[in-house]
Amino acid sequence: MTTRDTQHRTDQDTRVTQNTEAVWNTETEKVLTKLKEYALGPMRFMNLLSCFELGIVDVLRAEGPRTAVEIAERVGGAPAAIEQLLLLPVKDEFLSQDERGRYELAGLAHPSAADLGRVLPWMDMIKVICLRQLYWLTDSVRTGTVVGLKELYGHEGTLYSATAANDDLRASWSAMMDSVTDYIDGWFFANLQVRPGARILDLAGNTGLGAVLTRKYKAEADPAVVCFDFPEKEAAALATFAAHGESERCGFIGGDVFDGVPEGFDLVLIKHFLDMFDKDNVLRILRNVHAALEPGGEVCVLVPSHPEHLADTSSVDFFPAYFLGCTMGEGGPQKVSTYAAWAREAGFEVTTAISQDVASMPPDMVPMHGIIVGRKN
Amino acid sequence: MTTRDTQHRTDQDTRVTQNTEAVWNTETEKVLTKLKEYALGPMRFMNLLSCFELGIVDVLRAEGPRTAVEIAERVGGAPAAIEQLLLLPVKDEFLSQDERGRYELAGLAHPSAADLGRVLPWMDMIKVICLRQLYWLTDSVRTGTVVGLKELYGHEGTLYSATAANDDLRASWSAMMDSVTDYIDGWFFANLQVRPGARILDLAGNTGLGAVLTRKYKAEADPAVVCFDFPEKEAAALATFAAHGESERCGFIGGDVFDGVPEGFDLVLIKHFLDMFDKDNVLRILRNVHAALEPGGEVCVLVPSHPEHLADTSSVDFFPAYFLGCTMGEGGPQKVSTYAAWAREAGFEVTTAISQDVASMPPDMVPMHGIIVGRKN
Numbered sequence: 033m034t035t036r037d038t039q040h041r042t043d044q045d046t047r048v049t050q051n052t053e054a055v056w057n058t059e060t061e062k063v064l065t066k067l068k069e070y071a072l073g074p075m076r077f078m079n080l081l082s083c084f085e086l087g088i089v090d091v092l093r094a095e096g097p098r099t100a101v102e103i104a105e106r107v108g109g110a111p112a113a114i115e116q117l118l119l120l121p122v123k124d125e126f127l128s129q130d131e132r133g134r135y136e137l138a139g140l141a142h143p144s145a146a147d148l149g150r151v152l153p154w155m156d157m158i159k160v161i162c163l164r165q166l167y168w169l170t171d172s173v174r175t176g177t178v179v180g181l182k183e184l185y186g187h188e189g190t191l192y193s194a195t196a197a198n199d200d201l202r203a204s205w206s207a208m209m210d211s212v213t214d215y216i217d218g219w220f221f222a223n224l225q226v227r228p229g230a231r232i233l234d235l236a237g238n239t240g241l242g243a244v245l246t247r248k249y250k251a252e253a254d255p256a257v258v259c260f261d262f263p264e265k266e267a268a269a270l271a272t273f274a275a276h277g278e279s280e281r282c283g284f285i286g287g288d289v290f291d292g293v294p295e296g297f298d299l300v301l302i303k304h305f306l307d308m309f310d311k312d313n314v315l316r317i318l319r320n321v322h323a324a325l326e327p328g329g330e331v332c333v334l335v336p337s338h339p340e341h342l343a344d345t346s347s348v349d350f351f352p353a354y355f356l357g358c359t360m361g362e363g364g365p366q367k368v369s370t371y372a373a374w375a376r377e378a379g380f381e382v383t384t385a386i387s388q389d390v391a392s393m394p395p396d397m398v399p400m401h402g403i404i405v406g407r408k409n
Numbered sequence: 410m411t412t413r414d415t416q417h418r419t420d421q422d423t424r425v426t427q428n429t430e431a432v433w434n435t436e437t438e439k440v441l442t443k444l445k446e447y448a449l450g451p452m453r454f455m456n457l458l459s460c461f462e463l464g465i466v467d468v469l470r471a472e473g474p475r476t477a478v479e480i481a482e483r484v485g486g487a488p489a490a491i492e493q494l495l496l497l498p499v500k501d502e503f504l505s506q507d508e509r510g511r512y513e514l515a516g517l518a519h520p521s522a523a524d525l526g527r528v529l530p531w532m533d534m535i536k537v538i539c540l541r542q543l544y545w546l547t548d549s550v551r552t553g554t555v556v557g558l559k560e561l562y563g564h565e566g567t568l569y570s571a572t573a574a575n576d577d578l579r580a581s582w583s584a585m586m587d588s589v590t591d592y593i594d595g596w597f598f599a600n601l602q603v604r605p606g607a608r609i610l611d612l613a614g615n616t617g618l619g620a621v622l623t624r625k626y627k628a629e630a631d632p633a634v635v636c637f638d639f640p641e642k643e644a645a646a647l648a649t650f651a652a653h654g655e656s657e658r659c660g661f662i663g664g665d666v667f668d669g670v671p672e673g674f675d676l677v678l679i680k681h682f683l684d685m686f687d688k689d690n691v692l693r694i695l696r697n698v699h700a701a702l703e704p705g706g707e708v709c710v711l712v713p714s715h716p717e718h719l720a721d722t723s724s725v726d727f728f729p730a731y732f733l734g735c736t737m738g739e740g741g742p743q744k745v746s747t748y749a750a751w752a753r754e755a756g757f758e759v760t761t762a763i764s765q766d767v768a769s770m771p772p773d774m775v776p777m778h779g780i781i782v783g784r785k786n
Contacts, residue, residue, distance in 0.1 A: 056772055061522065063516040064772040066501065067528050070457050071535050072723055073450025075730040078543035080447050082734075085547040108551040112687040116729035116741035117550060123444065123719040123726075139440040147437065151444050158448050164541040166455035170462040173494060174485040310489040342500040346449055349500075352493035353452040353459075364493035387712070395433055395441035398449070 074163065079120045081155050083127075088118070089140055092127070097134035136307040150215070151205040151396050161191065161205035162358045169357035177361040190308075191359035209304075216401050220334045220389060221249035223403050226299065230255040233297040235289060235321065237261050238303045240269035244276045246301065260294060289317055293324035300325065305335040308363040310353065312372065318378035318406075324406045331380060336365045337387060337402035344390055345400045370403035380406025451540065456497045458532050460504075465495070466517055469504070474511035527592070528773050530584040536567065537581035539735045546734035554738040559595060567685075570738035586681075593778050597711045597763060598626035600780050603676065607632040610674040612666060612698065613682045614638050617646035621653045623678065635660045637671060650772035666694055670701035677702065680711040685732065685740040688751065695783075702785045713742045714764060714779035721767055722777045745779035757783025 033289040051351050052214050056064060083089055086107045092098060100111040100118070107114075118135055121127040130136040143151065165180025172179045180196075181187040185201070187194040195202035224244075226232070230253060234242045237259035244259045259269045262284030273282040290313070293300065300321050321331050338347045347365060355364040366374075384405035393400065433441060460466055463484045477488040477495070484491075485559040495512055498504040505515040520528065542557025549556045555571075558564040562578070572579035599774060603623075604610070607630060611619045614636035623634045636646050640663030650659040662671050667690070670677065677698050683691050698708050715724045724742060732741040743751075749762040761782035770777065 045505050050544065056524075059516070060519040060521075060770045061518050063503070064524060064528065066503075066516070067520075067532075068723060068773040068775065069458075070454050071532050071773075072726045073452075074456040074543055075450075075727050077447050077450040078546045078734065079726075079730040082547045082550060082730075086550060110687065112741075113550050113553065113733055113739060116733060119715065119719060119725035119729055126440070126443075139436070139443070142434075142437040142440050143444075144437075144467065147433075147441060151441065151448070155444075155448050158451060159544060163451050164544050166451055167536060169455045169539050170459045173459060173463060173490050174486055176490065197732070214484075217531075310487065332536060338496065342465075342496060346445060348496035349449045349456075350452050352433070352496055353456040356490055356493060357455065357459075362487065362490060375580055395438045396445040 050400070052315045074368060076120065077155070077158070078163070079117060081159060082117060083121055084152060084155075086117075088114070088135075089137070090136050092135060093141075097130060097136040099132070099134050103135065137360060147394070147396070150211050150394060153211045154396070154398070157204050157208035160200055161208075162354060165358045169353060172266075172357045172361050175361065178357065178359065179361075180357060190361070211305050212399060213304075215394075215397070217245055217249065217333070220303070220403065221246070223384070223386065224250070224301075224332055226250040226253040226255055228253045230298045230400075231296060232257045233285075233294060233300045234259050235300055235302045235317075237269070237294065237301075239253065239265050240272035240282065240284065242301070243269075243282045244272060244278050247278055247281060254281070255299075256281050256283070256296070258285055258294070260285050260287060260289070262286060262288065274343075278378075289320060295324045295326075297325070298329055300329070300331045301334070302331060304335060304336070306335045306371065307337075307365045310362050313362075314371075314374055315378055318380070320377055322379045322406075322408055327408055329408050331375070331406045331408075332384075333371060333375070333402075333405070333406075335371060335402055336387040336399040337368045337371065338365050339387065339390070339400060340367050340369060344392075346398050347400055350398045368404060371402065371404045375404055375406040378406075379408065381409050382406050403409070418497060420463055421686060424448070453497065453764075454535070454698045455540070456494060457503065458536060459494060460498055460700065461529060461532075463494075465491070465512075466514070469512060469514050470518075474507060474513040477509050477775055478507070480512065503662075514688050524771070524773070527771060530581075530588045531775070533771070534581050534585035537577055538585075539731060542735045543730060546713070546730060549738050552738065555735065556738075557734060567738070576762060581764075589776060592680075592771075593711070593776075594622055594626065596778070597680070597780065598623070600761070600763065601627070601678075601709055603627040603630040603632055605630045607675045609634045610662075610671060610677045611678045612670065612677055612694075614646070614678075616642050617649035617661065619678070620646075620659045621649060621655050624655055624658060632659070632676075632697075632727050633658050633660070633784050635662055635674070637664060637670070638661045639663060639665065639668070666697060670697045672701045672703075674702070675706055677706070677708045678711070679708060681713070683710055683712045683715075683748065684728070684742045685737050687739050691748075691751055692741075692755055695752055695757070697757045704785055706785050708752070708783045708785075709761075710748060710752070710779075710781040710783075712779055712781070713776040714740050714745045714748065716764065716767070717744050717778060722770075723775050724777055727775045743778060745781060748779065748781045752783040754783065758786050 088103055088107055091106050100114040104114045106109040122129050126139045127135050129135050155263055169180035170184055181194050185194055185198055195205055232246060232255045234257055237243055238261055240259045243257040243259045264287050266284045269284040273279045339345050342348050352364050368385050368387050372382045375382050384403060387402045388400050455509050465480055465484055468483050479490040481488040481491045503516045504512050506512050541561055545556035545560055558571050562571055562575055572582055609632045611634055613636055614620055617636045620634040620636045643661045643663055646661040650656045716722050719725050728768060729741050745762050745764050749759045752759050764779045765777050
């Protein structure tokens with residue numbers, strides 16, 4: 033290298049140093065770091081989920097430490113690809129790697145089968161219902177429609193109507209909902225007061241399972257429970273009742289909640305439903321319920337809700353994008369205090385407005401539920 | 410409520426409490442919390458990016474505090490949807506909301522235009538090149554092909570061939586690469602020693618910009634630089650040289666690096682290329698370079714690389730999923746020590762093996778680059 037070259041190189045070093053060692057103040061550094069974390073979210077998610085999908089976690093659990101070559105023989109793919117895929121789970125201590133290059137379960141050895149039985153359906157749902165659809169989130173917000181469902185499935189409508197014709201959506205969504213419902217029903221019914229012989233309407237009760245569960249959880253009150261939903265759900269609902277031996281005390285009424293709610297009930301349950309709608313539609317529903325009740329009649333709402341202090345759960349990390357971009361093109365949970373205010377606006381006296389205790393929820397659980405009970409006076 | 414009902418309810422409370430207040434030990438809690446963070450990654454990513462895409466950040470920056478109704482008037486969408494979308498950025502302090510419900514920039518007021526000029530092309534690339542494609546990561550690992558490109562674009566091949574026919578992929582990928590190249594070239598050329606009058610081959614030099622930049626950064630050495638790439642790139646490369654007034658000292662040779670490397674050069678540059686391949690192909694490339702050099706000739710590799718200690722950067726959070734599921738169906742960076750070992754395996758004496766200083770990188774920057782220089786003796 034000549035002297036001229038040396039000189040040139042030194043000049044450049046200085047410039048480069050000034051360029052790349054620019055100082056970011058603490059606030060800026062914090063924000064830029066957070067933006068990086070956001071950007072990496074989709075990559076981390078699918079990298080980890082693929083380790084489960086490929087069966088790598090199962091192989092390591094069942095067979096003990098294995099090299100990338102041994103794993104590739106069992107699950108497919110090139111050993112070099114397996115090595116790349118396992119870098120992140122090793123870095124984040126889900127797995128570990130010994131000095132001979134063999135992988136084994138580390139953090140992933142801890143969750144129970146029941147824990148993973150909650151987590152994996154949830155991750156699969158985010159993959160199937162959200163990951164690709166989110167690409168069109170901006171268009172969905174602009175149009176108030178789920179653009180991703182149209183682009184990917186040719187479906188114009190909501191996720192709930194799309195599940196009818198698309199097995200992959202239905203299977204993934206149902207597995208997640210079953211897991212959430214299993215978890216939340218105990219809490220809901222423990223907080224639900226039912227008078228003996230009460231006449232209960234399960235509003236938007238789908239194909240009747242909620243009615244059956246109400247009978248099961250409130251067996252000593254022996255309530256009569258009617259499932260109210262679109263008329264096309266009737267056959268499936270009646271089959272559900274028959275299958276559970278509940279045909280006598282369960283029934284079905286077909287209709288649309290936005291047109292009106294059947295009369296003659298002491299208690300109307302609205303479970304997992306109001307969060308699908310914006311305020312206008314929530315008020316229409318609550319007012320229709322209010323109009324259908326006799327004085328003394330009650331509505332009991334179970335709904336995923338944002339915490340009063342947003343940072344207390346990950347609710348807002350999930351639901352807005354889920355409802356706007358993946359399921360409804362509108363809606364999203366409100367705070368329990370907001371739902372209570374809306375119930376009052378619809379004419380109810382609010383007698384209960386409670387949230388789950390976050391400390392009692394599994395650490396992986398995102399939806400925090402609230403219960404709002406309103407009485408018509 | 411009757412006594413029987415009360416009794417029933419109390420029994421249930423106990424059961425429910427036992428059910429929902431199950432205790433997770435610290436290790437399990439840590440892992441389940443981490444799994445939740447992973448699962449939320451895609452949701453957070455697109456929620457935040459949509460705030461930029463819709464122009465909400467620009468409106469707040471230009472016009473000051475605005476309500477959801479005012480924002481919706483400017484950017485489209487329903488005010489209720491804007492409210493939901495802004496819950497997360499408020500929670501995470503990118504934005505704030507005052508007592509009148511008006512949103513304004515909080516954390517997002519700090520990054521400079523130059524900062525956002527790095528971050529936003531990066532986020533757009535993750536959306537366009539990765540978000541949907543990742544859905545097929547597991548299949549991509551199994552088959553060693555980019556299944557997402559086939560499913561979404563009907564393309565059988567790599568991202569690099571897909572960009573030719575798909576403007577959206579090309580635009581997003583190029584904007585990100587331009588940003589990374591702008592950032593890294595100063596560092597690379599500051600660490601590159603070029604003898605006066607050196608004959609340089611820019612291997613896989615695409616359409617010649619790298620050759621022009623080599624001339625610019627090493628102007629005092631006045632090297633002759635030849636771009637080597639597929640023959641179909643020749644016309645574009647010659648146009649690049651002409652546009653920069655470099656037709657005299659820049660040239661083009663068409664060929665395939667896997668078939669052989671042109672002889673007659675003092676220095677071969679391999680920039681942003683080896684990370685696309687697994688070991689076998691990296692060795693084929695390096696051996697072909699070695700065969701083409703005279704004794705004393707050098708190869709200089711610039712390559713994104715994983716840090717020796719995986720947790721030192723977010724490299725492994727990004728690259729494996731990117732290469733396996735979104736771009737190549739194989740490949741992915743190695744540690745600098747691994748590239749150095751492979752260079753030795755190909756016959757080189759390794760004279761330089763360095764990594765960027767992480768502390769000098771912008772806080773949002775993911776790729777950490779390494780330089781490996783090998784000499785043929």
